[in-house]
Amino acid sequence: MKLPPGQRAVHGFPRFGTDVAHPPPATPEGMTIELAGELTRHVSLAPAELGDMPRREVVAHLHCVAGWSAVGLRWEGVAFPDVYGLVIEPALAAGARVRYVVFVGLDGYRSIVALEDALADNVLLVDTLDGQALTPDHGAPVRLVSPDQYGFISTKHLCRIELYRSEPTGFYHPTKSIQRTLRTVRPHRRARVWLEERHRYLPSWLVRRVYRLLVKLPAQPLE
Numbered sequence: 001m002k003l004p005p006g007q008r009a010v011h012g013f014p015r016f017g018t019d020v021a022h023p024p025p026a027t028p029e030g031m032t033i034e035l036a037g038e039l040t041r042h043v044s045l046a047p048a049e050l051g052d053m054p055r056r057e058v059v060a061h062l063h064c065v066a067g068w069s070a071v072g073l074r075w076e077g078v079a080f081p082d083v084y085g086l087v088i089e090p091a092l093a094a095g096a097r098v099r100y101v102v103f104v105g106l107d108g109y110r111s112i113v114a115l116e117d118a119l120a121d122n123v124l125l126v127d128t129l130d131g132q133a134l135t136p137d138h139g140a141p142v143r144l145v146s147p148d149q150y151g152f153i154s155t156k157h158l159c160r161i162e163l164y165r166s167e168p169t170g171f172y173h174p175t176k177s178i179q180r181t182l183r184t185v186r187p188h189r190r191a192r193v194w195l196e197e198r199h200r201y202l203p204s205w206l207v208r209r210v211y212r213l214l215v216k217l218p219a220q221p222l223e
Contacts, residue, residue: 003061003069004193006208013062013070013129014218015137016151024136025106025157033125033142035088037163038096045087047141050127053078053086058122060147062154063193066215067208075145077126081119088163100167103144103153104160108174111144111155112167117190122147125158149191150198 003009032044056079061071092098101118103111117123123146127134134140139156146153162168167189172182186200196204 001071003071004063005196006067006198006204007063007069007193008067008217009061009071010068010217013073013138016064016066016218024140027106027136027141027157031106031141031159033158034160035091035163036160037098038093038165039091039163040093041091043087043091045083047127050078050125050142054082056082056124058124058145058147060122060145062145062147062151065150065152065187065191065198066211068217074130075124075126076128076131077124077142077145079121080123080125080144081121083125084119088161092163096163097165098163100164102160102162102164102168103155103158104162105139105143105155106157106159109155110172111153112170112172112187112189113146113149113153114190117146117149117153117192120146120148148193150188150193152187153191 001009032046035043035045055076057074057076059072059074061069062073063069099115101113101115103113123144125142126139126145127142129138134143142158143156144154144158170183170186171179172187173179185202188197188200190197198204198207
């Protein structure tokens with residue numbers, strides 16, 4: 001099994017993320033995924049509506065920036081390029097030039113994604129994992145999955161999608177300690193796993209060593 005540089009496969013799929021020490025956020029009754037940006041009208045998408053859109057299944061690994069990879073995950077949902085074409089583009093204001101998309105979770109976490117990366121064929125809004133509805137631990141009711149980027153792009157508990165002309169300010173999380181950490185390490189603009197784009201300024205070889213020293217693997221590595 002060939003993995004991106006600096007990654008080690010682990011058994012299973014442990015919960016991960018900035019809020020891993022806390023329980024997952026509860027899903028509000030009647031929750032919708034709200035869209036914001038240069039739109040001509042209010043647009044929202046209920047999680048149940050994903051079932052009425054063209055469905056896609058992708059078998060892919062999920063690569064945590066800390067150096068471990070959950071392998072062979074079977075994701076099912078709607079390709080984000082389809083959501084963009086069917087839901088977002090018809091509502092864009094005339095002359096709108098979207099270059100960045102921000103995906104916001106119920107826990108307040110935000111991932112900032114270049115539009116060209118968000119529109120890759122294998123990027124999904126997912127509601128099913130390995131044939132079962134997503135659990136709260138893995139992002140219920142809907143999450144983003146971008147297999148070619150590090151896991152910090154794949155926002156869980158998706159509740160809002162924001163559209164921008166230019167790269168927005170690096171605000172990642174409302175919790176001050178988490179925001180301070182993320183602003184310090186500065187996630188990479190593209191976060192492509194095969195190019196080992198972990199952080200914006202630090203060299204990958206150095207970051208990899210630091211993670212190996214400080215971050216314990218969440219599960220036993222595969223032999």
